[in-house]
Every structure is written in structure tokens, then in C-alpha cells.
Amino acid sequence: MEPIVHPVFEKQTGTWQYIVACPNTREAVIIDPVLNLDLAELNISTTSADELLAVAASNEYTIIRLLETHAHADHLTAAFYLQQRLLESSQSKPPISTGRRIKLVQERFGKEYNIPQKELDEAFDYLFDDDEQFKIGQISAQVLHLPGHTPDHSGYMVGSNVFTGDSIFNPDVGSARCDFPNGDASVLYKTMQTLLALPPHFKLYTGHDYPPQDSGREPMSFVTVEQQLENNKHVRKGTKAREFVSWRIERDAGLKEPRLLHQALQVNVRGGRLPQSHDGSQRTFLQVPFQAPRSLS
Known part of the structure; x- marks a missing residue:
């Protein structure tokens, strides 16, 4: 049985969000939902997440899991917001889930941003093991460990559909950067080869698209394995590991850090929760580190 897939594109960050549903039971999961952050206005809003809720409601889906592929560095996850809204409306609490290696990322950035350990411990309701299987209604799904872009990166195989996050991009975009902590271009090459070894008709749904x-x-949400093998500009059929790794390292050395890097990481290692306000207001505070001369210290 194949799932129903609803791709929903968030234009500001070029992110694909997905609702993946069992056609028989109407149970569904949401993958990589986005909160909207306006830096100019210093405002966080839920427009994109509310669109996901509207799609789910109009199709009478029951959301049973909220899935993250990794701790994103370019957008804030809406997983916690969605969980609270779904709890209000149906009294059910879909677990916020990701791969178990999120703990490595939490350990690093928890220290960097002085995040209380309790907030990290409470961030995710369930952590998957590599290759773990779960159900979406009557459909079997499997967790795939897809490192390289980040060490915690997971994907989700549902029928003949793989939701790859940032482990492979559409053919004319190619691949994601590997210069985040514990990212590794050689590891990403192996991950991409794992995906390209799947049956040629399998659909690879990407986490972003930048036409x-x-x-x-x-923007396209997927292409097939066969299309990736023939056309991916970084790892098409015949591309050697050393060619990819050399190019990727050189390319990454010239990239600026993602615009929302610090804001995103502080929220995403918390599973979408915002830092707690201490004055009872709706304001929240996110740290942005600066380099300063010693004379100002």
C-alpha cells in the first residue's frame, strides 16, 4: 500500500513540509514543519503550521506523529506548536520524534547557548533507533540514518517514498553543505549512494528546493531514484567519491552561515519549544553571538 503525500512548500526558507497519510485509516504524520520567523519585525508566527493543520483537517486525518529529519539550521520547527494545537482539538498528543543521535547535537549546542538540561531532556517524546520500523495506519515505515549534512540526520521510508531531508537535493541543486559541526562530505557521499541504490522507481522527497x-x-518536492542517477549534478552515475568530496569541501569553505542559524538551533534542539519567558509576557529571547575585540571585554 502506498501513502497519500501532501507536499507543502514554505517559500521564505525554501522548505518542503510533508503530510503523509494512510488512505484507509486516515492516520498521518507531519514531517519537518516550519514556524515563520521575521527577523526585520522580530516576530514569530504560525502561518505555515496552520496551513498544515488546515490540510489535515480538510482530509479528516488523525496526526499520530510529528517527525523531524534533523536539527535544522535554516528554519524553526513548528513541531511543538502543532502538538499543542492537536492536543487542544482532539485530546491526543502525537509524539515529537527524531533519530537518537539528536542527543549529540543537543550536547554541543546546549552548552553553546546555555540551554538548561531539563529543556533538552523534555524536547523529544521519542527517539528512533537506526532502521526502526513503525506504522502509519496500515502502512509500514522505516527510519533511515542518513548522516553527512549533520550527524543526527534521519530519513523516513514509507512504501516506495523516501523523505530524505537534506541528505540529497533535486538534480539541478545537487547536495547540501557539510560544514556544520560533525558534518562530513565523505559520509554524505556514502549516504547519497545508499539512496541511489534504492529501486529506480522510488521517489526521493527532498527537504528543500532552491530552483x-x-x-x-x-519548486519540486521529489524526483525518482532513476532521475537522480541520470541528472544529479553532484552525484550522478559514475561520480567518484574523491571528486564529490573535493568539490564539496571547496564549495563549503566559501559559504556564509545560514541566516537563521542561531535562532533555529536554539529552538530546534528544544523540539520546537521557545526559551521560557521570565516576565510572564509573550516575548522570548534568543542568543546571537558576536565576535568582539578584547578592548571591549
């Missing part, structure tokens, strides 16, 4: 300006195309 090249000269392509004239709209």
Missing part, C-alpha cells in the same frame, strides 16, 4: 534562477521551473 536555479535560469531554470524557469517551480
Whole structure:
């Protein structure tokens, strides 16, 4: 049995969000939901997440899990917001879930941003083991460990569909950066080869799409394994590991850090919870580190 897949594109960060549902039971999961952050206005809103809730409601889906592929560095997850809204409306609490290696990322960035350990311990309701299987209604799903972009990165195989997060991009975009802590271009190459070894008709749903300006195309949520093998500009059939790794390292050395890096990591290692306010207001505070001369210390 194949799932029903609803791709929902968030334009500001170029993120694909997914609702994946069993057609018989109407049980569904949401993968990589986005909170909207406006840096100019210093405002966090829920427009994109509310769109996901509307799609789920109009199709009479019961959301049974909220899945994260990794601790994103380019957007804030809406997982906790969705969990609270779903709890209010149905008295059920879909667990916020990701791969077990999120603990490595939490340990590093918890220290960097002085996040209380209790907030990290409470961030995720369930952590998957590698290759763990679970059900979406009557459909079997499997967790895939897909490291390289980040060490905690997971994907989800549902029928002949793989939700790859940032482990592979569409053919004319290619691949994700590997210069985050414990990212590794050689490991990403192996991950991409694992995906490309799947049956040629399998659909690889990407976590982002950034259509090249000269392509004239709209954002695409997936292509098949066969299309990736023939056309992926970084790892098409015949690309050697040393070629990919050399190019990726050189490319990453010239990239700026993601615009929302610090805000995203502080929220995402908390599973979408915001730092607690101490004045009873709706304000929250996120740290942004700066380099300063010793004379100002």
C-alpha cells in the first residue's frame, strides 16, 4: 500500500513540509514543519503550521506523529506548536520524534547557548533507533540514518517514498553543505549512494528546493531514484567519491552561515519549544553571538 503525500512548500526558507497519510485509516504524520520567523519585525508566527493543520483537517486525518529529519539550521520547527494545537482539538498528543543521535547535537549546542538540561531532556517524546520500523495506519515505515549534512540526520521510508531531508537535493541543486559541526562530505557521499541504490522507481522527497534562477521551473518536492542517477549534478552515475568530496569541501569553505542559524538551533534542539519567558509576557529571547575585540571585554 502506498501513502497519500501532501507536499507543502514554505517559500521564505525554501522548505518542503510533508503530510503523509494512510488512505484507509486516515492516520498521518507531519514531517519537518516550519514556524515563520521575521527577523526585520522580530516576530514569530504560525502561518505555515496552520496551513498544515488546515490540510489535515480538510482530509479528516488523525496526526499520530510529528517527525523531524534533523536539527535544522535554516528554519524553526513548528513541531511543538502543532502538538499543542492537536492536543487542544482532539485530546491526543502525537509524539515529537527524531533519530537518537539528536542527543549529540543537543550536547554541543546546549552548552553553546546555555540551554538548561531539563529543556533538552523534555524536547523529544521519542527517539528512533537506526532502521526502526513503525506504522502509519496500515502502512509500514522505516527510519533511515542518513548522516553527512549533520550527524543526527534521519530519513523516513514509507512504501516506495523516501523523505530524505537534506541528505540529497533535486538534480539541478545537487547536495547540501557539510560544514556544520560533525558534518562530513565523505559520509554524505556514502549516504547519497545508499539512496541511489534504492529501486529506480522510488521517489526521493527532498527537504528543500532552491530552483536555479535560469531554470524557469517551480519548486519540486521529489524526483525518482532513476532521475537522480541520470541528472544529479553532484552525484550522478559514475561520480567518484574523491571528486564529490573535493568539490564539496571547496564549495563549503566559501559559504556564509545560514541566516537563521542561531535562532533555529536554539529552538530546534528544544523540539520546537521557545526559551521560557521570565516576565510572564509573550516575548522570548534568543542568543546571537558576536565576535568582539578584547578592548571591549
